[in-house]
Amino acid sequence: MTDPDPVATARAEGRTTLTEAEGKRLLAAAGVETPAFEVCSSADAAVAAAEAVGFPVVVKVASPAVTHKSEWAGGAGVALDLRSPGAVAAAAERVFEAADERGLAVDALVEPAVETSEGTEVIVGGLRDPSFGPVVLAGLGGVFTELFADTSHRVAPVSRAEARGAIEELQAAPLLSGYRGGEPADIEALAAVVETVGDLVDDQPVAELDVNPVLATPDGAVALDALVVLEEPADADGGGSPGGEGGDAE
Amino acid sequence: MPPFGQGVSVTLEHLFDPGAVAVVGASDTEGKVGYEAMANAVAFDGPVSPVNPSGSGTLFGEQFVGSVTDVDDDVDLALCCVPGPAVPEVVAACGEAGIGAAVVYASGFAEAGPDGEALQAETAAAAREGDVTLLGPNTSGFVVPARDLLCSFASGVADIPAGNTAVVAQSGGLAHVLAFLSRRQDRGVSAMVGLGNRATVGFAETVRYFDADDRTDAIVLHVEGTDDGRALLSACRESETPVVAYKVGQSDVGDFAASHTGALTGDHALYAAGFAQYGVPTVEASDRLLDAAAALGDSPDPDGPNVGVVTAQAGPGIIIADRIQRAGGRLPELADETRERVDDALRGVTYTGNPVDTGRPMPEFGDVVTAVAEDDNVDIVLVYELFEAALGFPVDALSGLAGRVDKPVLFATEGIEEDMAADRRALSAAGVPLFATPERAAEAAGVLARYAGLSDRREAPADD
Numbered sequence: 001m002t003d004p005d006p007v008a009t010a011r012a013e014g015r016t017t018l019t020e021a022e023g024k025r026l027l028a029a030a031g032v033e034t035p036a037f038e039v040c041s042s043a044d045a046a047v048a049a050a051e052a053v054g055f056p057v058v059v060k061v062a063s064p065a066v067t068h069k070s071e072w073a074g075g076a077g078v079a080l081d082l083r084s085p086g087a088v089a090a091a092a093e094r095v096f097e098a099a100d101e102r103g104l105a106v107d108a109l110v111e112p113a114v115e116t117s118e119g120t121e122v123i124v125g126g127l128r129d130p131s132f133g134p135v136v137l138a139g140l141g142g143v144f145t146e147l148f149a150d151t152s153h154r155v156a157p158v159s160r161a162e163a164r165g166a167i168e169e170l171q172a173a174p175l176l177s178g179y180r181g182g183e184p185a186d187i188e189a190l191a192a193v194v195e196t197v198g199d200l201v202d203d204q205p206v207a208e209l210d211v212n213p214v215l216a217t218p219d220g221a222v223a224l225d226a227l228v229v230l231e232e233p234a235d236a237d238g239g240g241s242p243g244g245e246g247g248d249a250e
Numbered sequence: 251m252p253p254f255g256q257g258v259s260v261t262l263e264h265l266f267d268p269g270a271v272a273v274v275g276a277s278d279t280e281g282k283v284g285y286e287a288m289a290n291a292v293a294f295d296g297p298v299s300p301v302n303p304s305g306s307g308t309l310f311g312e313q314f315v316g317s318v319t320d321v322d323d324d325v326d327l328a329l330c331c332v333p334g335p336a337v338p339e340v341v342a343a344c345g346e347a348g349i350g351a352a353v354v355y356a357s358g359f360a361e362a363g364p365d366g367e368a369l370q371a372e373t374a375a376a377a378r379e380g381d382v383t384l385l386g387p388n389t390s391g392f393v394v395p396a397r398d399l400l401c402s403f404a405s406g407v408a409d410i411p412a413g414n415t416a417v418v419a420q421s422g423g424l425a426h427v428l429a430f431l432s433r434r435q436d437r438g439v440s441a442m443v444g445l446g447n448r449a450t451v452g453f454a455e456t457v458r459y460f461d462a463d464d465r466t467d468a469i470v471l472h473v474e475g476t477d478d479g480r481a482l483l484s485a486c487r488e489s490e491t492p493v494v495a496y497k498v499g500q501s502d503v504g505d506f507a508a509s510h511t512g513a514l515t516g517d518h519a520l521y522a523a524g525f526a527q528y529g530v531p532t533v534e535a536s537d538r539l540l541d542a543a544a545a546l547g548d549s550p551d552p553d554g555p556n557v558g559v560v561t562a563q564a565g566p567g568i569i570i571a572d573r574i575q576r577a578g579g580r581l582p583e584l585a586d587e588t589r590e591r592v593d594d595a596l597r598g599v600t601y602t603g604n605p606v607d608t609g610r611p612m613p614e615f616g617d618v619v620t621a622v623a624e625d626d627n628v629d630i631v632l633v634y635e636l637f638e639a640a641l642g643f644p645v646d647a648l649s650g651l652a653g654r655v656d657k658p659v660l661f662a663t664e665g666i667e668e669d670m671a672a673d674r675r676a677l678s679a680a681g682v683p684l685f686a687t688p689e690r691a692a693e694a695a696g697v698l699a700r701y702a703g704l705s706d707r708r709e710a711p712a713d714d
Contacts, residue, residue, distance in 0.1 A: 129479070129517070129520060130477060131475070131476060131477050131478065131479035131480070131520075132479040132480050132483075132520055132524060133480045135520060151519070152523065153517075153519050153520050153523035153524075154523055154527055155480065155483065155520075155523070155524050155527055155528070162527065
């Protein structure tokens with residue numbers, strides 16, 4: 001299930017939103033670590049995938065029409081910490097049934113469950129600003145970004161040192177560098193994610209790219225989710241948006 | 251294509267350095283823009299022609315001309331004092347007459363809804379078609395005091411002194427605020443420019459022009475919001491002349507600013523991050539902007555953030571020490587040799603750390619300042635003393651000191667204006683940046699420290 005260019009695929013299908021799998025492939029191809037995952041079209045395939053990647057696993061709805069997976073279909077879109085083939089089959093069935101009820105053709109993405117308490121959740125984002133062009137953003141996940149607006153910005157592309165500076169200037173940065181005797185996170189790996197997101201927004205026709213969260217651990221930085229929205233195709237010229245309906249179902 | 255970049259080929263010489271000027275829509279009715287603009291423009295050291303098809307006789311001693319195409323002189327610059335709807339036609343006429351630049355004062359353009367946007371697009375198209383560099387619309391103009399080039403309709407601009415700071419403001423009103431303020435600070439400007447709606451001339455072109463301008467040693471920017479932030483940042487990074495920016499609109503003033511200058515006020519965090527990333531120190535007030543320009547424009551480039559402070563009074567010195575550190579500067583330990591020199595110069599000096607506190611003005615004060623300035627641990631020197639009539643300021647010690655030690659030396663004082671006027675003039679003439687309060691001097695030193703800290707950003711190769 002290799003897809004050499006998820007952006008071209010989405011473009012060819014008239015979509016502006018990439019699936020999570022496409023987004024992760026885009027990141028992985030650029031050197032960002034992602035969990036091993038498989039995209040499955042049946043419950044049986046999901047069980048086989050779970051056995052291949054190893055329990056416990058996560059099952060998520062995979063469709064360009066669903067960008068807010070955890071809110072989709074009353075919670076059927078994401079099932080965490082599945083520890084048996086039976087649990088995986090049931091979760092996958094819920095995804096497919098909910099999709100049928102909504103008239104959607106979807107897949108199920110299966111990937112190993114990651115223990116987020118073993119690291120710090122970081123948000124890395126990129127967007128194309130009308131005035132500044134490509135920019136990147138970094139912030140710590142959860143309340144730090146939502147409540148305290150503790151984010152830092154840079155005009156992209158950024159060097160590794162600049163990316164590191166963006167992380168280190170966060171108010172919450174001490175949490176990454178061994179707060180209360182904890183092991184420090186691999187900030188260099190995290191900076192590499194920021195740098196790569198900057199490069200992707202700069203190189204690709206990306207309107208918005210959210211990697212939320214990136215799990216920063218002492219061993220590296222892993223992209224656990226990815227949302228990529230492409231710019232409207234240039235030839236649309238403001239006169240209509242052929243890819244528009246493939247967007248946010250929320 | 252991005253909407254910006256259209257200004258790349260714009261040349262600003264016709265605008266800011268013209269040979270002859272025409273005032274289009276010149277009027278003999280006092281109070282009208284066409285009258286006030288003409289009243290100011292006639293101060294220019296070159297020919298100035300009033301243009302109005304219904305004008306007759308002379309205005310301020312200059313013969314009325316019916317059309318820009320009929321002016322005999324080789325006019326470079328037209329000041330357009332006509333109502334908005336007439337502007338595209340006037341700009342087109344300027345193009346036909348070979349006039350290279352125009353200022354458009356009228357409002358009712360992009361800041362005023364869809365009809366105004368269409369009028370601005372039409373005006374910009376006429377400017378491009380006719381090769382006219384256009385300042386505005388929706389601006390109160392610009393002033394170059396050294397040439398008595400007073401292209402503003404505001405009263406008082408004739409009294410703005412010549413200085414070495416170029417004021418580039420998004421708002422014409424703020425441009426005037428800064429220019430008048432610089433006069434009250436005894437500083438002056440090399441130019442004052444209100445960009446207004448930036449139909450063809452924006453921040454980037456203007457920064458490049460004043461970077462190359464011999465009369466300009468510092469450029470200050472007042473920014474509300476621009477649709478070509480990246481071009482602005484790039485121009486600032488490439489400028490060899492120091493640039494300082496004041497980005498307004500930290501809280502949500504979007505609707506008001508949009509109606510004001512026809513630009514959405516952008517995300518403040520992006521501006522703050524972008525200026526820092528591209529090596530531009532920022533400040534948070536109009537007076538601080540001019541203070542920063544004085545510190546940067548009249549000084550050698552600082553090599554680092556270490557400020558050596560000499561004060562004759564403890565109270566102001568404590569404020570300075572506090573503010574410098576909050577503003578991004580550091581207070582280094584003085585070298586042993588410096589302490590010995592200070593001890594030798596002043597027996598029983600109050601405090602020979604940093605700040606050095608001499609307790610009161612004294613004849614040896616200049617020697618102390620010199621010792622601190624020559625300390626290799628110090629990148630920036632800040633001196634504070636109240637004026638003492640019997641002693642005056644250490645003018646001899648301060649004259650040429652900054653150049654000799656190749657580091658900025660700032661001086662702040664307070665006293666009776668008349669008593670210290672002669673000494674202040676002497677320090678000004680010697681190129682010493684002067685400050686009115688301990689806080690403002692400390693914050694200016696902080697800007698110097700931040701400017702030094704950002705130097706590698708400015709030297710970074712352009713990657714776009």
